[in-house]
Amino acid sequence: MLAMKLSSDYFSACLLGLASGDALGAPYEGGFLEQALWRAIGRTRAGERRWTDDTRMSLDLAESLLARGELDLADLASRFAKGYAWSRGYGQGTAKILKRIKRGQDWQLASRSVFSQGSYGNGAAMRAPVIALFYARDFSAMLHATSESARITHSHPLGIEGAVLVALACYALLHQLSTADALTLLTSHCADPRLAGKLDFLQCFSNSGKLADTPRFIVGKLGNGMTAETSCLTAIYIALRFRHSPFEEMMAFAIDCGGDVDTIAAMAGAMWGAANGEKRLPPFLLEKRSYIRHIGQLLFDINEPA
Ligand code: F2R
Ligand code: MG
Ligand code: MG
Numbered sequence: 001m002l003a004m005k006l007s008s009d010y011f012s013a014c015l016l017g018l019a020s021g022d023a024l025g026a027p028y029e030g031g032f033l034e035q036a037l038w039r040a041i042g043r044t045r046a047g048e049r050r051w052t053d054d055t056r057m058s059l060d061l062a063e064s065l066l067a068r069g070e071l072d073l074a075d076l077a078s079r080f081a082k083g084y085a086w087s088r089g090y091g092q093g094t095a096k097i098l099k100r101i102k103r104g105q106d107w108q109l110a111s112r113s114v115f116s117q118g119s120y121g122n123g124a125a126m127r128a129p130v131i132a133l134f135y136a137r138d139f140s141a142m143l144h145a146t147s148e149s150a151r152i153t154h155s156h157p158l159g160i161e162g163a164v165l166v167a168l169a170c171y172a173l174l175h176q177l178s179t180a181d182a183l184t185l186l187t188s189h190c191a192d193p194r195l196a197g198k199l200d201f202l203q204c205f206s207n208s209g210k211l212a213d214t215p216r217f218i219v220g221k222l223g224n225g226m227t228a229e230t231s232c233l234t235a236i237y238i239a240l241r242f243r244h245s246p247f248e249e250m251m252a253f254a255i256d257c258g259g260d261v262d263t264i265a266a267m268a269g270a271m272w273g274a275a276n277g278e279k280r281l282p283p284f285l286l287e288k289r290s291y292i293r294h295i296g297q298l299l300f301d302i303n304e305p306a
Helices: 008-028 032-041 053-068 073-083 092-102 129-134 139-150 157-174 179-187 193-207 215-222 232-241 247-257 261-276 289-301
Strands: none
Touching (some): 008 053, 008 129, 008 261, 008 289, 053 073, 053 261, 073 092, 129 139, 129 261, 129 289, 139 157, 157 179, 157 193, 157 232, 157 261, 193 215, 193 232, 215 232, 215 247, 232 261, 247 261
C-alpha cells in the first residue's frame, strides 16, 4: 500500500517500545497481591526490568514468523505453549489454553475450551505490532495474518478486531502517516460498533486539536481494562497524543490511567517506537534488550528487497 523508505531503527524501536511499556507498566497492573508479587520478581539478577506475557508472546510470534517465513499456526501455537511461564502473568483464559496445548491437545480444540465463542481479551492485540513489522510492505497480508494469528487464543470477533486496529496503528505510524490519516485508515477497517464509537471519539478530538484531556476523562470514555474493547483504543489514543512527546511523558500518562497498565503501555509503546525510532527511547536496564533489538533488525531485513 505504501512504498516509502523504511529504517531498521524504527523496527527495533517498535519492539523495544513494546517491551519497555510492558516492563515499566507491569508494577502497576492488577490488585495489591499482583503488585506485591511484581515488586518481588520484577527485576532480573542483573537488575534489569523484567517484562511480562505481552513481550513473551510478541517474541514467540516474531521467532515463529522469522523461522517459518510466513504465519504457521501450528508452529506458533507450539511456541506460545513452550514460552508459557506463570511468572509472566498471563491472562487466565490464555494460560489455560496454553497449558492444554503443552499437554498435547490440538490448538484448534484448546482455543475454544475456555470461552465457547473465544476470548475477547487484549492478548492478541498486545502482540499484533509484530505482524505490522513482518508484513510492513504487504498491507493485505498484514490484515489477514493479524486476524489469523489471533485465532489460537482469541477467536472472538472483538479480540480479533482489537488486534487488527493495533496492527494498523503500528503500520500507520511506521509509515509516518499523519494522525488524521491514521485515524481514517483505522475507521475504514473497523466494523464493530463499540470500537467504532470509540474511534469516532478519537476522530473528534483529533479534528478539534483537543487531544489533551485528563487520564480520568480518557479512561471514562475509552476504558483501561483487560478486554480488547476497553484497552486498544486507549492505547491508540495515548500513542497518537504523545507521538511527538518524550516516551517518559507518554508512560506517565499510561500509568495514571491505571488498570491494565502493562498492556496499554506495551501497545502504545510499540506505536510510539515505530513513529520515533530507537534513539528517543529511554535506555534503562531492560531484560534481553540486545536480543529484542536484534529481532527488530531481522524483521526489517525480511522486508528489504534482495
Ligand atoms: N493477566 C494479567 N494480569 C493479571 C491481573 C489480574 C487482576 N487480578 C485483574 O483481574 O485485574 N495480564 C495479562 O492478561 C491480559 C491479556 O489477557 P488475555 O491473553 O487476553 O487473557 P484472557 O483470559 O483470554 O482474557 C482476559 C480476560 O477477559 C475476560 N474475557 C475474555 N473473553 C471473555 C469471554 N468470551 N467471556 C467472558 N469473559 C471474557 C476474562 O475475564 C479474561 O480473564 C493482559 O493484561 C496481560 O498483561
Ligand atoms: Mg502482561
Ligand atoms: Mg496486562
